[in-house]
Amino acid sequence: MSIDPPVTHVLFDMDGLLLDTEAVYTKVTNDIVSRYGKTYDWDLKSKMMGMKERDAGELLVRTLGIPMTVDEYLAERNAGHEALFPHCRPLPGVMKLVSHLKKHNIPIAVATRSHRSAFELKALGNPLVDPRSCLVFEDSNPGVLAGLNAGMSVVWIPDPNLKTDDPTLGERVSDVLGSMEEFQPEKYGLPPYE
Structure with missing residues (x-):
């Protein structure tokens, strides 16, 4: 060709x-949602890929029904990313x-x-x-x-x-x-x- x-x-x-970086995204989000007995699986992750940050956060919070606001989730997630990204x-x-x-x-x-x-x-x-x-x-x-x-x-x-x-x-x-x-x-x- x-x-x-x-x-x-x-x-x-x-x-x-x-x-x-995909392992970092998955680990950080799973660490957050697992506290509420939830799992961030590939079905949800694939729906969130390519979405704007806030839209993806809203989808996650709504779909999993976790007791966090989108802003709380994004703040915790971003802090987790910042801690792990330098090791990618x-x-x-x-x-x-x-x-x-x-x-x-x-x-x-x-x-x-x-x-x-x-x-x-x-x-x-x-x-x-x-x-x-x-x-x-x-x-x-x-x-x-x-x-x-x-x-x-x-x-x-x-x-x-x-x-x-x-x-x-x-x-x-x-x-x-x-x-x-x-x-x-x-x-x-x-x-x-x-």
């Missing part, structure tokens, strides 16, 4: 794709690819929706002329859909616990991989690994 035009920019979703490590294959792209002067951007009400994208001083020349790495269904809707090429590295309501999603992306280690840059017009 060849991408036309060739990739000139790469966009990474940070959480769960570059850094092993890059996922397999990430450092190899990021170093490779940097070596070949391929502009890289990182996107995240965590703790933000708006999605920000910066192409690091190199304007993106054609969205089709931007390769997006995503793990969440909403992120994949956002990349596709923007007209970008999407490499989907789904979390094995995450289910999708769209059985055609895998057919609509450029590639579906088990991890970043499986990525082959030359398939996208990027310099091959040495």
Whole structure:
């Protein structure tokens, strides 16, 4: 498979794709809700992924019926994240690819929706002329859909616990991989690994 035009920019979703943060999100929320005899499972987590912080908090509090306000939940959750995020490590294959792209002067951007009400994208001083020349790495269904809707090429590295309501999603992306280690840059017009 060849991408036309060739990739000139790469966009990474940070959480769960570059850094092993998904375990932190799950642990912190489970620690909070378990005090009330509740469990934060993948069914609820998948509904919350991609939502704005407050909307996700409201869904969690309402669905699990925990006796906390949304503000109380978010304050405790954010404090737990701040304590654990500094210990997150890059996922397999990430450092190899990021170093490779940097070596070949391929502009890289990182996107995240965590703790933000708006999605920000910066192409690091190199304007993106054609969205089709931007390769997006995503793990969440909403992120994949956002990349596709923007007209970008999407490499989907789904979390094995995450289910999708769209059985055609895998057919609509450029590639579906088990991890970043499986990525082959030359398939996208990027310099091959040495």
